[in-house]
Amino acid sequence: MANAGFNGMRVLALESRRSKEIGQLIVNNGGVPTVAPSTREVPESNPEELKFAASLLQDEFAVVIFMTGVGTRALAQAVEPICSRAQFVAALSRTKVVARGPKPVAALRELGVPVTLAVPEPNTWREILQVLDQNKGTVPLDAKKIAVQEHGEPSPELYAGLRERGAEVVAVHVYQWSLPEDTAPLREAVFALSRKEFDVAMFTASVQLIHLLQIAEGMGLRDDVLRGLNTAVIASIGPVTSETLREHGVGVDLEPTHPKMGFLVKESAEQSGELLRRKRGG
Secondary structure, X not given: OOOOOOOOOEEEEOOOOOHHHHHHHHHHOOOEEXXXXXXXXXXXXXXXXXXXXXXXXXXXXXXXEEOOHHHHHHHHHHOOOOOOHHHHHHHHHOOEXXXXXXXXXXXXXXXXXOOOEEOOOOOOHHHHHHHHHHOOOOOXXXXXXXXXXXXXXXXXXXXXXXXXXXXXXEEEOOEEEEOOOOOHHHHHHHHHHHOOOXXXXXXXXXXXXXXXXXXXXXXXXXXXXXXXXXXXXXXXXOHHHHHHHHXXXXXXXXXXXXXXXXXXXXXXXXXXXXXXXXXXXX
């Protein structure tokens, strides 16, 4: 039997890759979902990846930091013109490898690459620097060349922190986020937000808000969308996404105890009733 946690609330989700899954989770928790995919991962064919591979084969990197599972797998494919899978794995096995959370850990294990350090939750740039600071003897940074597999958008705070610790940073841009090919669901979500039709809005990545506001801007409804968001319960997957929301004037009402989609939906269902009553004045 479906959990009645949301109790019929209208819930907006902007998830793309796992859109069906989040929609079903919302239903299972008693909500009425509107899922409007907001992003599309576009693989980039660029010389950065091949230059990275050439340097990796020459053992020029002391550390490689992998930010996402998708990016890890994409990078392994992208370097194949000059670096076989076996050579890639062998070169990484000679290098200190840092994985930002369970997804890149899983991707690296699939490849057979040993992980030197795994970054704990909530897997932000702060935790990356913290775990590196705690393991200076194992993974020294001073005067070392560090590669960072980017995750759709740059991580300036991470790069600055690494440079402050004496590292030379090389960013490897593997894929970028674009708008979905079909933006009709996103446009419908913009209209509905402008009419304040949602009780809950969930964000599982910062780029979802960026693209939502980009579409709203083009429709002349940006301010209306922000007002609509601020009358709903805003559920954010974690600190990085929350920071982006706040920077754009959207208040965050809850983050899950673990930065995972299942926890996000379940805890939103449990807490949104009371949060919405408070937000809408009783």
